[in-house]
Amino acid sequence: MAAITMNHIVKQYGDGFPAVNDISIDVADGEFMILVGPSGCGKSTLLRMIVGLEDITSGDMMIGDRRVNDLAPRDRNLAMVFQNYALYPHLTVYENIAFPLRLAKTPEAELDKLVRDASATLELDEHLDRKPGNLSGGQRQRVAMGRAIVRQSDAFLFDEPLSNLDAKLRGQMRTEIARLQKRLGITTVYVTHDQTEAMTLGDRVAVLKRGILQQLATPRELYENP
Numbered sequence: 001m002a003a004i005t006m007n008h009i010v011k012q013y014g015d016g017f018p019a020v021n022d023i024s025i026d027v028a029d030g031e032f033m034i035l036v037g038p039s040g041c042g043k044s045t046l047l048r049m050i051v052g053l054e055d056i057t058s059g060d061m062m063i064g065d066r067r068v069n070d071l072a073p074r075d076r077n078l079a080m081v082f083q084n085y086a087l088y089p090h091l092t093v094y095e096n097i098a099f100p101l102r103l104a105k106t107p108e109a110e111l112d113k114l115v116r117d118a119s120a121t122l123e124l125d126e127h128l129d130r131k132p133g134n135l136s137g138g139q140r141q142r143v144a145m146g147r148a149i150v151r152q153s154d155a156f157l158f159d160e161p162l163s164n165l166d167a168k169l170r171g172q173m174r175t176e177i178a179r180l181q182k183r184l185g186i187t188t189v190y191v192t193h194d195q196t197e198a199m200t201l202g203d204r205v206a207v208l209k210r211g212i213l214q215q216l217a218t219p220r221e222l223y224e225n226p
């Protein structure tokens with residue numbers, strides 16, 4: 001069973017050309033799937049329909065064997081990692097990671113264990129008392145991922161997380177994200193308009209154009225048959 005199944009997904013805003021036009025993609029368990037294409041091709045809309053931030057006009061969205069079309073975002077057990085990481089500047093790294101567990105009223109001992117396990121995995125143990133303002137971009141990214149891990153989400157979803165960074169930092173972060181995703185083995189869907197990001201990060205790449213899925217292939221296949 002695929003981790004995420006998009007089955008003939010359509011999104012129609014008003015009465016124009018569909019923003020997402022009959023797209024079917026299976027994302028395998030642990031797979032890193034890229035959605036790539038020029039601005040306006042529908043990739044953010046598709047990602048938002050996976051997370052539940054956008055209604056689906058027609059088609060079925062499945063997470064595991066659950067149809068989630070009508071489920072609220074909080075009931076989908078997915079973690080969206082935003083461009084600006086959305087960290088709380090006044091909270092320490094520890095409290096930023098713990099935040100979803102506090103909301104869920106997780107008992108203190110269990111919370112502490114989950115936060116410390118995630119911090120160890122992400123090599124943040126030495127930074128738990130710091131505030132986001134004193135961290136590097138890469139460290140902030142890891143805190144954002146830590147917050148997703150402690151919730152034990154079924155998948156990470158990224159919407160152009162690197163697009164505001166300069167080229168050097170973008171390269172570093174790309175490496176970091178790829179390394180962490182492989183280590184954690186968490187199913188990931190990652191939206192970008194950047195070809196290099198698509199070709200270096202993805203296990204597979206879904207190429208969108210004007211709402212249509214044009215190609216779905218590994219980076220190697222795309223190099224050999226562009």
Ligand code: ADP
Nearest residue numbers: 013014019037038039040041042043044045046
């Ligand atoms: P991308 O993420 O690839 O840049 P989007 O998914 O944001 O593309 O947009 C796909 C198309 O849908 C674009 O033509 C965009 O203008 C349109 N669109 C996106 N959101 C809305 C909305 N809320 N209302 C109407 N049209 C929208």
Ligand code: ADP
Nearest residue numbers: 013038039040041043044045048054159160163
């Ligand atoms: P991005 O490409 O970074 O997603 P956009 O500028 O395309 O940003 O979209 C920003 C917001 O505006 C999104 O919430 C999107 O849904 C909305 N939007 C985009 N295109 C339209 C549109 N044609 N009509 C109404 N809302 C739109």
